[in-house]
Amino acid sequence: MFSTQRAINCPNSECDQPINSVGDTTCDRCETPLIYRYLRATGNQAAQIPPGTKVADRYEVIKPQIWLDTQPALLPDIPAELPNIVIPYLRLYSEHLHIPQAYGFTSLAEVEGDILLLENAPIDETGCIYPTISDAWEQASPVRQVYWLWQILQLWTPLSELGVAQSLLLADNLCVQGWCIRLLELHQNPENPTLQDLGNSWQPWATIAKTTIAEKLQLIVDLMRQPEIDLQIINTQLNELLLTTAADLPLYLTIAGATDSGPVIKHNEDACYPSHPRDIDDQLQPRLAIICDGIGGHEGGEVASQLALQSLKLQMRALLTEIGQQTELLIPDLLYQQIESCLRVVNNVVWSRNDEQKRQGKERMATTLVMSLQIPQRGEELENSHELYLAHVGDSRAYWITQNYCQLLTVDDDMVKREVGLGKSLYRQALQIPEAKALTQALGTKEAEFLNFSIQRFIIEEDGILLLCSDGLSDRNLVEQSWQDYAIPVLTGDLRIEDATQELIKLANEKNGQDNISVVLTLCRVTQPSSMAIIPAPPAEIIPPQPLAVPDAEALIIATPIEETLAESSQALLDLNLTEEPTAAPITPSRGKGWALFAGLLVLLLGSTTVGLFAWWQLYPQSFSQVCRQLPQKVRQFCPVRE
Numbered sequence: 001m002f003s004t005q006r007a008i009n010c011p012n013s014e015c016d017q018p019i020n021s022v023g024d025t026t027c028d029r030c031e032t033p034l035i036y037r038y039l040r041a042t043g044n045q046a047a048q049i050p051p052g053t054k055v056a057d058r059y060e061v062i063k064p065q066i067w068l069d070t071q072p073a074l075l076p077d078i079p080a081e082l083p084n085i086v087i088p089y090l091r092l093y094s095e096h097l098h099i100p101q102a103y104g105f106t107s108l109a110e111v112e113g114d115i116l117l118l119e120n121a122p123i124d125e126t127g128c129i130y131p132t133i134s135d136a137w138e139q140a141s142p143v144r145q146v147y148w149l150w151q152i153l154q155l156w157t158p159l160s161e162l163g164v165a166q167s168l169l170l171a172d173n174l175c176v177q178g179w180c181i182r183l184l185e186l187h188q189n190p191e192n193p194t195l196q197d198l199g200n201s202w203q204p205w206a207t208i209a210k211t212t213i214a215e216k217l218q219l220i221v222d223l224m225r226q227p228e229i230d231l232q233i234i235n236t237q238l239n240e241l242l243l244t245t246a247a248d249l250p251l252y253l254t255i256a257g258a259t260d261s262g263p264v265i266k267h268n269e270d271a272c273y274p275s276h277p278r279d280i281d282d283q284l285q286p287r288l289a290i291i292c293d294g295i296g297g298h299e300g301g302e303v304a305s306q307l308a309l310q311s312l313k314l315q316m317r318a319l320l321t322e323i324g325q326q327t328e329l330l331i332p333d334l335l336y337q338q339i340e341s342c343l344r345v346v347n348n349v350v351w352s353r354n355d356e357q358k359r360q361g362k363e364r365m366a367t368t369l370v371m372s373l374q375i376p377q378r379g380e381e382l383e384n385s386h387e388l389y390l391a392h393v394g395d396s397r398a399y400w401i402t403q404n405y406c407q408l409l410t411v412d413d414d415m416v417k418r419e420v421g422l423g424k425s426l427y428r429q430a431l432q433i434p435e436a437k438a439l440t441q442a443l444g445t446k447e448a449e450f451l452n453f454s455i456q457r458f459i460i461e462e463d464g465i466l467l468l469c470s471d472g473l474s475d476r477n478l479v480e481q482s483w484q485d486y487a488i489p490v491l492t493g494d495l496r497i498e499d500a501t502q503e504l505i506k507l508a509n510e511k512n513g514q515d516n517i518s519v520v521l522t523l524c525r526v527t528q529p530s531s532m533a534i535i536p537a538p539p540a541e542i543i544p545p546q547p548l549a550v551p552d553a554e555a556l557i558i559a560t561p562i563e564e565t566l567a568e569s570s571q572a573l574l575d576l577n578l579t580e581e582p583t584a585a586p587i588t589p590s591r592g593k594g595w596a597l598f599a600g601l602l603v604l605l606l607g608s609t610t611v612g613l614f615a616w617w618q619l620y621p622q623s624f625s626q627v628c629r630q631l632p633q634k635v636r637q638f639c640p641v642r643e
Contacts, residue, residue, distance in 0.1 A: 270518040292304070
């Protein structure tokens with residue numbers, strides 16, 4: 001049937017007049033913000049339904065295969081037994097930056113079979129599909145052209161394993177949102193495509209690539225089209241081209257961070273770095289940002305977050321020092337392994353502290369973590385590779401924000417992710433379970449071998465803001481709703497990044513207010529700053545570690561215990577009995593260039609708590625001893641050498 005009037009329902013179930021006109025931003029009756037959820041309707045049957053049709057008295061067909069859910073508060077139709085067509089979408093849930101998510105099914109009397117609807121498709125807020133890679137290719141910068149191809153290559157293996165690699169061969173299926181490749185939908189393989197097929201699909205783009213990359217890119221494509229070529233060889237060559245091309249851009253970094261207990265809780269279990277202007281002078285800055293949200297209450301969560309933060313600072317300093325001594329590019333796999341090794345050490349620091357104090361059940365302490373590390377690799381042709389690595393455990397988040405969009409980079413480690421990733425539920429279905437937002441992992445809750453760390457790698461090739469925050473800010477989608485008010489003035493030079501940090505904390509206290517809040521903003525520029533209101537930090541030399549200052553940490557950790565009520569998600573993590581432990585992938589050392597220089601450090605970092613810190617003590621014994629003397633007494637006991 002055709003709709004005569006376009007209307008959308010208020011998502012507030014208590015609203016007595018929920019019908020609103022499409023185009024309104026808030027409900028006329030209760031002023032609740034309206035949700036515009038545009039969906040991709042898959043399949044040839046959906047392509048035949050003309051715009052203007054109202055499907056199932058709910059979905060408005062805006063454009064061919066683009067539908068608006070006019071009742072977004074209602075659960076879509078989901079069959080009791082999920083068909084095989086949705087399983088790849090569920091298994092790829094963690095690739096939300098690139099892959100849409102199954103939303104639900106619907107049917108139309110005139111069309112045979114059910115239609116699968118997808119959310120998180122590459123559709124903007126007006127219902128328009130983002131441009132395809134072919135449409136955007138010639139206007140893109142050289143580094144962005146290579147970056148798009150590098151992302152496609154990273155998706156090749158996971159999509160091949162699920163039988164949907166054909167999705168990467170269809171140019172019209174590949175859309176772009178700024179730097180990011182986004183797929184319209186997943187296509188089952190009629191037969192197993194090969195790396196040669198992928199190379200053939202790239203050939204038209206290589207032919208019209210920017211002059212500075214055309215020759216090298218063509219050589220890579222020619223190599224891909226050879227029989228039985230190894231994927232790792234292509235990965236290595238494309239990565240080298242990406243990093244050397246990105247290095248032609250300047251890089252200016254400015255960072256600011258702060259943490260606040262909030263208006264309700266009297267103490268702060270969050271810890272962030274940097275959290276004070278004097279932290280900026282540290283040689284880790286402006287490259288390192290950390291947020292830890294402690295779990296376990298006063299004398300628990302606070303200790304866990306501080307332990308994790310201080311341990312990470314030590315290890316990241318050592319890692320940056322080692323990288324600064326290299327003269328050849330280190331491959332991403334090696335850097336993934338190094339960062340994961342550090343996270344395992346940090347986890348075991350907290351885990352061991354729990355065991356030593358015989359903490360059980362609700363008394364155990366833990367912490368979430370989100371960390372960014374900009375790694376300035378150097379080589380014969382570059383001074384800074386523009387690489388940024390993001391590590392994540394728990395529900396603290398990272399966002400990449402430009403003047404045009406805000407992208408959530410992380411996926412919360414909660415029961416929703418678990419249910420969807422295991423192929424048991426669609427996302428909207430999983431949100432209905434009572435413990436949906438309960439955390440499934442955090443540092444210190446289990447031994448490191450049973451944790452699955454999320455480590456991502458990005459290339460800074462546009463001006464933007466990296467926002468790290470605890471859930472005190474991100475709850476209720478506050479960042480997604482308010483980013484333009486704070487990020488755009490920073491990017492235009494009208495607001496200092498330090499002031500934006502404080503404004504975001506103020507916003508969180510006003511709109512959420514039930515939790516501690518931590519925010520770290522890193523302003524990244526690849527163009528010369530236009531305003532003197534923002535003073536960017538030029539690329540800094542990597543120098544040997546110096547003693548770390550821990551201002552007020554002792555006072556924070558030994559404050560008087562008080563009655564504690566945990567946040568719902570944190571409490572659920574401590575109560576949760578997970579019957580299906582995730583299997584941690586073994587760490588296999590890379591054979592790439594530079595491995596020998598890292599082997600000793602990697603072996604040390606793979607050890608337990610004491611062994612991990614022992615690595616740092618061996619590298620810089622004098623500065624390590626100085627650091628230990630400045631750490632809180634409750635943290636100092638983990639130093640391998642007592643004074």
